[in-house]
Every structure is written in C-alpha cells, then in structure tokens.
Amino acid sequence: MIYEIFIKNDAWLTILNGFLITVEISAFSLICGTILGTIVCFCRMSKFTVLSILAKIYISIVRGSPVLMLLMLLFYGVFAGSGLSPLFVAVVTFSLHTAAYVAELLRSAIMATDIGQVEAARTLGFSKWQAFRFITLPQIAHIAKPVYQSIIVNLIQWTSVVGYVTITDLTRVINNIASRTMQPMITITGGLLIYLSISYIVYGVFTLTNRSSTK
Amino acid sequence: MSIIEVRNLYKSFNGVEILKNVNLKVEEGERIAIIGGSGGGKSVFLRCLELLEIPDNGEIFINGQEITAPNADIDKIRQNMGMVYQKFHLFQHLNVMENLTLAPIKLLKMSKAEAEKKAIGWLEKVSLTSKKFSYPNELSGGQQQRIAICRSLMMNPKLMLFDEPTSALDPTMVGEVLATIRMLSKIKLTMIIVTHEMNFAKEVADRILFFADHGIYEQGTPKQIFDNPQKPLTVAFIHKLKFFHYDIYDKNFDLIQMQGKIWEFAEKYGLNRKQTFNLQHCCEESIFEIFDGVYKTDEKINISIDIEYSESNKQTEIKIASIGRQYNPFDVDIDDDDTEHLGIMIINKIAQNVTYEYNDNVNLIKIQI
Numbered sequence: 001m002i003y004e005i006f007i008k009n010d011a012w013l014t015i016l017n018g019f020l021i022t023v024e025i026s027a028f029s030l031i032c033g034t035i036l037g038t039i040v041c042f043c044r045m046s047k048f049t050v051l052s053i054l055a056k057i058y059i060s061i062v063r064g065s066p067v068l069m070l071l072m073l074l075f076y077g078v079f080a081g082s083g084l085s086p087l088f089v090a091v092v093t094f095s096l097h098t099a100a101y102v103a104e105l106l107r108s109a110i111m112a113t114d115i116g117q118v119e120a121a122r123t124l125g126f127s128k129w130q131a132f133r134f135i136t137l138p139q140i141a142h143i144a145k146p147v148y149q150s151i152i153v154n155l156i157q158w159t160s161v162v163g164y165v166t167i168t169d170l171t172r173v174i175n176n177i178a179s180r181t182m183q184p185m186i187t188i189t190g191g192l193l194i195y196l197s198i199s200y201i202v203y204g205v206f207t208l209t210n211r212s213s214t215k
Numbered sequence: 216m217s218i219i220e221v222r223n224l225y226k227s228f229n230g231v232e233i234l235k236n237v238n239l240k241v242e243e244g245e246r247i248a249i250i251g252g253s254g255g256g257k258s259v260f261l262r263c264l265e266l267l268e269i270p271d272n273g274e275i276f277i278n279g280q281e282i283t284a285p286n287a288d289i290d291k292i293r294q295n296m297g298m299v300y301q302k303f304h305l306f307q308h309l310n311v312m313e314n315l316t317l318a319p320i321k322l323l324k325m326s327k328a329e330a331e332k333k334a335i336g337w338l339e340k341v342s343l344t345s346k347k348f349s350y351p352n353e354l355s356g357g358q359q360q361r362i363a364i365c366r367s368l369m370m371n372p373k374l375m376l377f378d379e380p381t382s383a384l385d386p387t388m389v390g391e392v393l394a395t396i397r398m399l400s401k402i403k404l405t406m407i408i409v410t411h412e413m414n415f416a417k418e419v420a421d422r423i424l425f426f427a428d429h430g431i432y433e434q435g436t437p438k439q440i441f442d443n444p445q446k447p448l449t450v451a452f453i454h455k456l457k458f459f460h461y462d463i464y465d466k467n468f469d470l471i472q473m474q475g476k477i478w479e480f481a482e483k484y485g486l487n488r489k490q491t492f493n494l495q496h497c498c499e500e501s502i503f504e505i506f507d508g509v510y511k512t513d514e515k516i517n518i519s520i521d522i523e524y525s526e527s528n529k530q531t532e533i534k535i536a537s538i539g540r541q542y543n544p545f546d547v548d549i550d551d552d553d554t555e556h557l558g559i560m561i562i563n564k565i566a567q568n569v570t571y572e573y574n575d576n577v578n579l580i581k582i583q584i
Binding site: 125 | 294302321
C-alpha cells in the first residue's frame with residue numbers, strides 16, 4: 001500500500017516536485033530575508049530616528065500578524081493583476097517575514113557584544129572595518145546561530161501555507177494524494193516525516209559547522 | 216621631542232564640562248601616574264589620548280604626529296600605543312594565543328610562527344604559558360588583565376596607557392597585575408597609569424598628576440605630591456579629608472538636629488564614641504560662649520561651623536566662624552571652681568590646641584582634637 005500511495009504512477013515524482021518547490025521557496029526567502037533583515041536591523045539601530053521608527057513599525061507589524069494573512073494580502077491585494085507568478089509573491093512574503101525576525105535577532109546579538117572589545121581592537125590599530133570583521137562578526141555569528149537555526153526551521157514549516165495561493169508545494173501534494181487515495185492517515189504521516197527530515201538536516205548542518213569552528 | 220604633547224584640551228559631555236584647557240608634555244621613558252577622585256576626568260583624558268573620545272577643542276601630538284588632525288592616520292598612530300582597560304576586554308571568541316597574535320599577524324604582517332614565538336616570550340614573563348590555549352572566560356580577572364597587558368605589548372608600543380588596571384579586580388589579584396606593570400617599568404617604555412593604588416603610584420611613577428577641577432590641578436614628583444602637596448584640593452585628597460558644615464542664624468537653633476548631623480558624620484567615617492562626644496561638646500560649648508560674648512540680645516546671628524576630619528592621620532579640626540564684634544571666649548582667667556566658664560574648661564580639656572583670630576569682622580576659632 002505504501003508503494004501504491006507514494007511511488008506508483010509517478011506519485012514519487014509529484015512528491016519530489018512539491019518538495020523542490022518547498023525547498024526553493026524556503027531557500028530564496030532565507031537568502032533574501034537575511035539580506036533584507038540585515039538592512040532592517042541597520043535602520044533599526046541607526047541614529048536617524050525616522051529610519052529607526054520605520055524599522056520598528058515594520059518589525060512589529062510583520063511579527064504581530066499571521067504570515068498567511070500577509071501572503072494573501074500581497075497575492076490577492078497588492079500584487080493582484082500584476083501577473084507576477086505566485087511563487088515570486090510567496091518568496092517576497094516569506095522574505096519580508098524572515099527579515100523581521102532576522103533583524104531582531106541581529107539586533108539582540110549586536111547588543112550582546114561588548115563595545116569594549118571593539119575599542120580594544122581599535123586601540124591595537126585595527127580599522128573600524130577590521131574590528132568588525134575580526135571581533136564583532138564572529139561573536140555575532142556565535143550568539144545568533146542557535147536562534148537563526150530555528151528561524152530557518154520555522155520558515156520551512158510556514159511555507160506549508162502557500163497552497164492557499166495556488167502553489168503546489170509539498171503540503172499541497174500530500175493533501176492531493178490523501179484525497180485521491182483516501183488514505184489520509186498514512187499519506188499525511190509520510191509528509192510529516194519528510195518535513196521532519198528536512199528540519200533535522202538543517203540541525204545537522206549547524207552541528208557540523210559548530211564542530212568545525214571549535215576545532 | 217616629547218612623546219606626548221597635549222595643548223589646550225577641552226572635552227564636555229552633553230554640556231557638562233569634564234576637561235578644560237589641559238596641557239601636558241610627556242618625555243620618552245617617563246612613567247606618569249594620574250590620581251584623583253572619581254569624576255575628575257582621569258579616564259576621559261586617557262581616552263582622549265587614544266582618540267576614543269573626540270576632544271571638543273585642542274591638539275594632541277603622539278610622537279610628533281597630530282592624532283587630532285582631520286587627516287591623521289589614526290590606526291597607524293594607535294599601533295604605537297597600548298591601552299589596558301579596567302575590564303580587560305579580551306576577545307572572547309579567541310583563545311589566549313589567538314588574542315595575542317591576532318594584531319601582529321594582521322597589522323604587522325608577522326608570520327604565525329614568529330608571532331607565536333613572541334607571544335610565548337611574553338607569556339613566560341607573566342608566567343601564564345600554561346594558559347595559552349585557554350579562553351578568556353576560563354581565566355581569573357588577574358590572569359585576564361595580565362594577558363591584556365601582553366596583548367598590547369605584542370605590538371611593540373612606545374607608549375602604554377593603563378586605565379585603572381586593578382579597579383575591577385578582587386583585592387587578592389591586584390598584586391599580580393601591579394607586579395606585571397612594575398616589571399614593565401624596568402624596560403624603557405613610556406607609561407601613563409590612572410590608578411587608585413596610591414602606594415603603587417608613589418613607587419612606580421616619576422611624576423604624579425593630580426586631576427581635579429576639570430584638569431591637571433597639581434603635578435610633581437611623588438615626594439612633592441604625597442609628602443608636601445601645595446593646593447587645597449590636593450591636600451584634601453592626599454590626607455583624605457572629610458568635611459562637615461553647619462550654619463546657625465538664630466539663638467533658638469535646633470541644637471538636637473546639629474548634634475544628630477555631627478553624629479551622622481562621625482558614624483559615616485568611623486570615628487569612635489569618645490571622638491564623637493568630644494566633637495559634639497566642643498561645638499555646643501563654643502556656640503553658647505559665642506552667643507553670650509559676640510551678640511547682644513537682639514543682634515542678628517551668623518555662625519558657621521566647619522569640621523575637617525583626616526582619614527589618613529585621624530585628626531579632627533573644628534573651625535567656628537562668627538560674624539560680629541571681636542570676642543575671644545578663651546581669653547579668660549579660669550580657676551578650678553569657676554562655674555561661669557565651665558564650657559571653656561571642657562574645651563580646653565578635650566582639645567590639643569585652640570587658636571583664635573579676628574579679621575574683617577569675623578571671629579575665627581580653631582580647635583584641634
């Protein structure tokens with residue numbers, strides 16, 4: 001039966017496609033979200049009050065509302081009739097979503113670093129950039145790593161709502177198969193296991209980088 | 216050429232003036248200790264030398280180069296200066312060896328092997344070779360500070376600045392850090408040390424700068440500053456003088472309140488019971504003698520009492536100034552059963568020395584206990 005549900009009649013191919021869509025949305029959103037988040041964090045901590053307030057408003061709105069609402073707002077509202085592909089809109093949505101979390105994460109990591117160490121580096125003769133590169137950045141990375149890891153895993157899980165805007169991601173595929181085969185219990189458990197394994201791959205990658213950095 | 220020259224330095228924070236017109240020249244090889252109360256601008260001055268604080272006005276020359284000039288290569292000039300902080304500020308993500316070798320490898324383009332060899336040399340001098348692979352959070356405060364000193368020395372600085380290097384340490388660890396600095400004083404290195412360790416300053420410095428009143432208030436050799444300070448704030452600081460002040464404008468003043476305040480003052484600085492009683496007695500008796508002698512029934516009263524207590528030699532001096540006609544309460548003949556001048560008898564008995572003078576309408580009585 002498992003063969004019939006997951007493999008037969010190219011079912012495996014459909015699942016693989018859905019899986020790739022999920023990975024694609026997650027990966028692009030992660031990259032764009034991290035870059036955007038860095039910029040938002042920069043604004044949030046900027047000396048210009050206007051920038052800082054705008055960033056603060058952005059962060060509180062995005063973090064305070066369900067990502068599905070944001071997705072529907074962009075797809076059916078802001079970008080309606082613009083002809084943009086649903087995939088693109090999803091990536092934009094999840095980038096915006098991730099950016100807010102990354103910005104707050106970076107801000108707390110930066111605030112946890114010790115300005116005294118930067119001064120110590122400067123008085124040794126390091127330039128501002130060198131002090132950031134050799135002292136602040138490695139420490140921010142170290143502090144932010146565990147939380148960043150869970151931001152990634154959360155992001156992957158949140159992408160499961162893109163079915164609402166006509167994208168056939170892993171969740172949608174699993175759902176379709178479940179209705180077709182009338183075997184929701186087994187099918188959905190299988191889908192769950194796939195999500196679970198993606199999460200553990202992410203955790204695994206982080207553990208590996210931790211090990212290599214402490215060596 | 217002086218290694219440091221500071222001209223007309225001004226620095227304020229949010230309109231509060233910290234340094235005002237500071238001038239200083241330091242010659243190569245000089246060892247200078249900066250002392251003074253907190254808030255006197257000692258640390259700010261040191262941070263200005265490193266340009267960690269931007270002065271509002273004035274010029275600073277390090278080794279002939281003006282660090283305050285707009286086009287100065289600050290990073291290059293800073294390579295010649297080492298700075299040691301109160302809270303060490305070791306790089307937390309690097310081990311001891313990496314802390315020491317990072318700057319020489321990146322900035323002096325030293326090879327890793329060469330830098331490590333040099334680091335071992337310094338670690339031997341501060342006897343911390345066994346800790347070369349430890350991380351800062353595994354070390355005690357004293358060990359961290361010794362590593363921080365080595366980190367600065369790795370850059371071959373001509374000049375070392377120490378910003379209260381022992382203030383954040385347990386008393387048990389102060390010694391090891393001072394010993395390290397003492398060791399440095401044997402090599403030819405210009406040093407400026409902000410410190411609260413007076414004995415250390417006395418022993419290691421060629422010149423003492425006393426900071427107060429927005430700048431260098433008095434300077435001189437340790438002998439001059441510690442044994443024979445000239446200006447009032449320096450004297451007060453060196454002898455750890457504590458002050459008490461009370462004004463009286465009325466014959467029916469609140470005596471109990473005054474006595475309470477004197478008691479509070481005495482309690483705060485650890486005077487014993489007898490000393491406290493003596494202080495209270497002397498003040499009370501003198502005041503009533505002055506009431507009777509200086510002022511007529513309806514005259515306006517103006518008496519001020521100042522008590523000075525020296526924590527270093529435990530001496531107390533009371534100064535009582537009264538504005539009015541000349542009257543010396545101690546200028547009386549007293550025989551043993553005189554009841555009228557009982558107060559004077561008490562004071563004479565307690566005091567080591569009593570003086571009286573009259574100037575510009577002011578009677579001034581000084582009583583030393």
